[in-house]
Amino acid sequence: xxxxxxxxxxxxxxxxxxxxxxxxxxxxxxxxxxxxxxxxxxxxxxxxxxxxxxxxxxxxxxxxxxxxxxxxxxxxxxxxxxxxxxxxxxxxxxxxxxxxxxxxxxxxxxxxxxxxxxxxxxxxxxxxxxxxxxxxxxxxxxxxxxxxxxxxxxxxxxxxxxxxxxxxxxxxxxxxxxxxxxxxxxxxxxx
Amino acid sequence: xxxxxxxxxxxxxxxxxxxxxxxxxxxxxxxxxxxxxxxxxxxxxxxxxxxxxxxxxxxxxxxxxxxxxxxxxxxxxxxxxxxxxxxxxxxxxxxxxxxxxxxxxxxxxxxxxxxxxxxxxxxxxxxxxxxxxxxxxxxxxxxxxxxxxxxx
Numbered sequence: 187x188x189x190x191x192x193x194x195x196x197x198x199x200x201x202x203x204x205x206x207x208x209x210x211x212x213x214x215x216x217x218x219x220x221x222x223x224x225x226x227x228x229x230x231x232x233x234x235x236x237x238x239x240x241x242x243x244x245x246x247x248x249x250x251x252x253x254x255x256x257x258x259x260x261x262x263x264x265x266x267x268x269x270x271x272x273x274x275x276x277x278x279x280x281x282x283x284x285x286x287x288x289x290x291x292x293x294x295x296x297x298x299x300x301x302x303x304x305x306x307x308x309x310x311x312x313x314x315x316x317x318x319x320x321x322x323x324x325x326x327x328x329x330x331x332x333x334x335x336x337x338x339x340x341x342x343x344x345x346x347x348x349x350x351x352x353x354x355x356x357x358x359x360x361x362x363x364x365x366x367x368x369x370x371x372x373x374x375x376x377x
Numbered sequence: 378x379x380x381x382x383x384x385x386x387x388x389x390x391x392x393x394x395x396x397x398x399x400x401x402x403x404x405x406x407x408x409x410x411x412x413x414x415x416x417x418x419x420x421x422x423x424x425x426x427x428x429x430x431x432x433x434x435x436x437x438x439x440x441x442x443x444x445x446x447x448x449x450x451x452x453x454x455x456x457x458x459x460x461x462x463x464x465x466x467x468x469x470x471x472x473x474x475x476x477x478x479x480x481x482x483x484x485x486x487x488x489x490x491x492x493x494x495x496x497x498x499x500x501x502x503x504x505x506x507x508x509x510x511x512x513x514x515x516x517x518x519x520x521x522x523x524x525x526x527x528x529x
Contacts, residue, residue: 247396247484253491260495260502267505341401347494348409355412358419 246331246340254328254343262325268318275311279304313357320350397482406475406490414472420465427457460504467497 282304327343431454435447474490 247488249488250484250491253488253495257491257495257498260498263502264498264505267509337399337402341399341405344402344405344409348405348412351409351412351416355415358416362419 246335246337250340251332251335255332258325258328258332261321261328265318265321265325268314268321272311272314272318275307275314279308279311282307316353317350320346320353324350396484398478398484398487402487403479403482406487407479410472410475410479413468413475417465417468417472420461420468424458424461424465427461428454431457464497464500467493467500471497 282300286300286304324343324346327339327346331339331343431450435450471490471493474486474493478486478490
C-alpha cells in the first residue's frame with residue numbers, strides 16, 4: 187500500500203511540474219486557459235480512487251487539489267511553529283507572573299506595569315495557539331480532500347482558510363485600533 | 378479559420394464538462410476576498426511606513442555611526458522591502474484572482490487564485506526557515522562562546 191502511495195505521489199509531482207509549466211498565468215492565451223481538461227495532458231495520479239477528477243464535476247479538478255496539496259506542507263509547518271510559539275509564550279507568562287508576584291523591594295513597585303505586559307503576553311500566546319489551530323485545520327482538511335476528492339471537502343478546506351483570514355484580519359484591525367488610541371493618548375498627555 | 382492550413386486544435390471545455398465551481402465555493406471565496414485584500418493593504422501600509430521611517434532617520438544627523446550607520450540602514454531597508462513587499466503583492470494578487478473567479482466561476486480561475494495563495498505560504502515558510510536557521514546558528518555560537526569563556 188505504501189509503495190503504491192509513494193508511486194502515486196511521484197506521478198503527482200510530475201503533474202505539479204506540468205501545471206507549473208503550462209499554467210494559464212504564464213500562458214494567458216484564451217484557448218489554453220482551461221488546462222485541466224487538456225486531452226494531451228501527461229497522466230496523473232488520482233489519490234481519491236473516485237471518478238471525480240476524471241469527470242471534473244463540481245469544480246474539484248485535479249489542478250485545484252494539486253495547488254492545495256502543495257500549500258498544505260507550508261501551512262502545516264507554520265501552524266506547528268505558531269503552536270510552539272503560543273505554548274512558549276503562555277509558559278513565559280505564567281512563570282513571569284509567579285516570579286514577579288513573589289518579588290519584594292523596588293521591583294514590586296513595577297508590579298502593575300509588569301502585570302499588564304505579562305497579561306498581553308498571555309493573550310498573544312492564546313492568539314498564536316488559535317492561529318496555529320486554524321492553519322492546522324486547513325492542512326488537515328486539504329489532506330482529507332486529497333484522498334476523497336469530494337466537493338464538500340474542498341468547501342471545508344476553503345472555509346477553514348477563510349476562517350483563518352477573517353481571524354487574522356479582525357486581530358489586525360484590533361491591533362491597529364489599539365495603536366491609534368495609544369498614539370492619541372500620548373499626544374493628549376504631551377499637550 | 379479561413380486558412381486551410383490552420384493546425385488542428387482540441388475542444389477545450391467541450392461537451393459534458395462545465396469546468397465551473399459550485400456556488401458555495403464562490404460564496405466562501407467572496408467572503409475571503411475582502412479580508413485578504415485588507416491584510417494586503419495593511420502590509421503595504423507597513424511597508425510604506427517603514428520606508429518613510431528609514432528615509433527620515435537617514436536624513437537626520439546622528440553623533441554615532443556615521444557612514445557605517447547609513448550603509449546599515451540602506452541594507453536594512455532592502456531586507457524590509459523583501460520581507461514586506463513580496464507577501465503583500467502575493468496576497469493582493471490572490472484577492473484580485475478571487476475577484477476574477479467571482480466573475481467567471483471557472484475552476485481554472487480557482488486554480489490560479491490558489492496558486493497565488495500557495496506562493497504566499499511558501500514564501501512565509503522559507504522566511505521562517507531562514508530565521509530559525511539564523512537563530513539556531515546564533516544559539517550554537519553563543520553556547521560555544523560561553524563554554525569557551527567559562528573557567529572549569
